Amino acid sequence: MTEHLVVIGADAAGMSAASQARRRRGPEELRITAFERGSVTSYSACGIPYWVGGEVAEADELIARTPEQHRARGIDLRLRTEVTALDPERRRVRSRDLDTGAQEWTPYDHLVIATGAEPVRPALPGFDAPGVHTAHTLPDGRALLDTLAGLRAPGGLGETDGAAAASPRRAVVIGGGYIGIEMVEAVLRQGYQVTLVHRTPEPMPGLDPQMGALIRRGMAKLGVEVVPEAEATEVLLGPDGRPRAVRSTAGEHPADLVVLGLGVRPRTALARAAGLPLGVHGGLRTDERMRVVDAAGTPLPGLWAGGDCVEVRHLVSGQHRHVALGTHANKHGLVIGTNLGGGEAAFPGVVGTAITRICDLEIARTGLNEREATAAGLDWTAAVVESTAQAGYLPGAAWMTVKLLAERGSGRLLGLQIVGGAGAAKRIDIGAMALGSGLTVQELIFQDLAYAPPFSPVWDPVLVAARKAAARI
C-alpha cells in the first residue's frame, strides 16, 4: 500500500527529508506532498546578507534546488499554499491556496513539520514602516535591495533636499548577534554609514564580553558606530513615511534605512494550535530520530519535525536550545528522510558551533561561554591566548585570540571562542570535534593537528589555550 508523506515547509529540513525519503522509496511506495507558503524552495537563507551586500548577484544563486527539480523527483509540491490547521488525531492537515483562497484537508501517514523560524519584529512605533527591514527570506532580501536601489536613485526614497544627495546614506542595524553583524557588513558594502544599536555591553553576546570587545574594536576600525547597552524604542519616520532616525535608550540615531537583526524564534503557531507540546524556547521537541515527542518524551505517531522550528539538545549542557542554522536543518532532514525511507538515523544534538565574519574579521564559537557554563552549574576555568593564525614570521600572518573554557577537576573541554583575521575562525571545528567526543583539554593538547607555517604556528593557538587551561585544572 502506498503511504503518504506530507511535508509542511519546502526549505532545508522539509525538502531534505522529502528528497532523502524519495531516494529510498519510489512513488509507488511513498507519495510525497509538500506545502510551501512562499514561491521558492530549498534556498540558502544564510546567503541573504551576501546577496544584499552585492557579493551574490542574483537570488537564483541562493537556490539549491528549484520547485521543478523537486517535482522531477516525484514530489507533489504546492507553492503559495499555507497549511492552516493540523489535526494529529485524524492525521490530516488543512491547507489554503494563497491565490484562490481555496481550502482542503489532506490526509497523511507521516507528517514532517518544517515550518522554520520567524524574525523577531517588536511591536514598537515605526518598526513596521517601509524602509525597516528584516533579512530572513528571499522576499525580505528583495525588499531590502529595492529600498537600497530607491535610496541610490537621484531624487529617490528619502531624498528631501539637494544637500542630502551628496552626503552618504545612513543605516541603523538593530541587534548585535549573527544576523546583525552580517547585515552591518552588507550595508557597509553598499556604501552606507552604519550605526549598530544593541542591548548587551559588547556585540555578539554568544561570545564572552572580552571577545565581544575585540569585535567592537574591529567594527570601529571599519567606521561602524557601535551603540551598546541600548534598546531601540522607536523608528522615527519622515514625511514620506520612511525612516529618518532610530530612537533608542541611548539617543537618536539618524537613519535612511533600518535593518532588524533581533534574532528569530520557532514558527510553531500551527503546532501549538494543534495541541503539540512546545519546549521552553517555543520549539517542537523531538527524539534523536526527529520524531515529535510529547512532554514525557514519547514519540507522537506519524509526526516528525526538523529545522528552525525545533529545539535541539546541547551535548555540553544537556539542555535544550533553539539554534536556527541551515546546517542543522539539513541534517534533520537527512535523519527524517532516512528513517522514513526505512533506514536508521539519529541526530545526536549540537555543541553550539557558530561562525561569522564582518568584513575581514572572523568570529566563531562552540560549546558554552562563561555565562552558559555558569548557568549549567559547571565549575569552569578559562584561558585566553593571543597568537597568530599562521606562523608569526610570515608577512601577513593574521592575529587571532582564542578563549577556551574547561571544567575544573575533570578537565573536560566546555567551550571555545575565536576572533581574528583570515584563517582564524574555521579552526573552531577543532573545538567542535573535541566537544563532540567529550575530550579533556589534556587530550586536546596531543591531537595531531595540521602544521605548516602558512597554516598555523607550530603550536596551534587552540592547543596553546588547551595547555594554559590544563595548567589551571
Next chain:
Amino acid sequence: MTEHLVVIGADAAGMSAASQARRRRGPEELRITAFERGSVTSYSACGIPYWVGGEVAEADELIARTPEQHRARGIDLRLRTEVTALDPERRRVRSRDLDTGAQEWTPYDHLVIATGAEPVRPALPGFDAPGVHTAHTLPDGRALLDTLAGLRAPGGLGETDGAAAASPRRAVVIGGGYIGIEMVEAVLRQGYQVTLVHRTPEPMPGLDPQMGALIRRGMAKLGVEVVPEAEATEVLLGPDGRPRAVRSTAGEHPADLVVLGLGVRPRTALARAAGLPLGVHGGLRTDERMRVVDAAGTPLPGLWAGGDCVEVRHLVSGQHRHVALGTHANKHGLVIGTNLGGGEAAFPGVVGTAITRICDLEIARTGLNEREATAAGLDWTAAVVESTAQAGYLPGAAWMTVKLLAERGSGRLLGLQIVGGAGAAKRIDIGAMALGSGLTVQELIFQDLAYAPPFSPVWDPVLVAARKAAARI
C-alpha cells in the same frame, strides 16, 4: 641533591624538554646542560622554504628562542659542541668543541636525545657539488640564498656568456614530497623556471595518485615542468664545477641550481654506536612518556628521546613511523620536560596529519591512504567529493576535492585527503580529530561543524565525503 639533565640537540624537542623541565624545577634541583653542534637554537626548520622564497626576510625571524634566552633561564648551552659518544652504562656523554677540538666526558642523571634528522643526499655523481642544495638547516638555507644571489649577480655564478644573462635561470628540484613541493614554490618565487623530478607516478605520494594528479595539474598551471617516475642519477657540472643539468632516467634537465627534497632520516648514528636499539625506520623507539625503550619495550634508565630522531606510533595502523615534524618535536619536548619536572605526561602517537601548499594550491592529508590502508591489512572503501571550500554561490569560492577512506563493516574513519584552493586544507583537522577519537563516518556526519557561507557550504565537503562513504559500508 642536584640532578643533572643533559640534552643533545638544542632545537625543538631538546629545548622544549629543557625549558619545560626548568619551568618545573629550579637550578638548585636540576642542572641542565645542552650540547648543540650548530650555532643556533630553537628555530623553525619548516620556515626555511619561505625564507629561501623571500617571504621571510631574515633567518633571525625563524628563531623562536636564542641561545641568550635559553641561558637566561639557567640552561648551560654549549654551542658548536658535538656529542661524539654516548655511554649509557656509565651515564655520560663525550663532547667535542668544534672550534678547539677539545673533548670531555659529561656525566648525566637524565639524558634527552634530540639529535633530529638528516636530509637524504644520495652518493651519486655531482650530488655534493656547490649549487646542489638541501634546505634542512639554517646554514643550508643561507648557502642556498648565497647561490641564488650569485646567480642573480651580473657575471656571477654559472654566467658563461652574455646571452645566458637574459634567459631565466633554471632550477631542478629532485623529490616530490613535502620538502620538494615547498622548495618548488620557493624557487618559483625567486623567478626560476622549475623542473620537478620525482620517482612516483604523481607528486606527493603521501596522497593517493588521483589526488596527486590534481597537484601535478596545479603545478603545470604554475609553469612547473613535472617529470614523474624518474630517478635522478647524476648532476652534470659545468666548467665552474657548478650544475648545468640533472640527468635522470627520463632524460637530461638543464639546471643552474639543484635542490634536493628527498626526505630525511633519523640522525641516530650516535645512539646506534651506543648500542641503543633502533626501529625499522632507523629511529629510536620510546614509550608514551618518551623514555627510550629496548627491543622488548622496557624503558632504559635515564634515557629520553624526542623529535625527528624517534619513531612514533601511528594510531590508525598501530605501526611505527618516522614523521619529522616540528609540531611533534615540540610535543615530545613538552612530554619529556613535564615528566622530568615531576609531572605526568604522555604522547599518545600520531594519526599522520600533514599539510602544505604550493603557491595557492593547498594540500593536506591525515590517517592512511589507500596504499597504507592495504598494507595495514584493512578492508577499506573510499569516497571522493568535489566541492567548494566556501558556499559555491560566493564569488571566489575555492574548489576543493576531498578523499575519505573508511573501514568496511565498522565504518571507522581511516584517512582523509584534501587538495584545493584557499581555505580548503586546514579542515584536515576535522579528520585528524575524528581519527584521534576513533570516530566512524556515521558519527562524523553529525559533528557540529561551523557553517556560514564565507567559510563552508552548508554541508561541509568532509561531511559529504563521510555521507558518501557511509552509504557504501
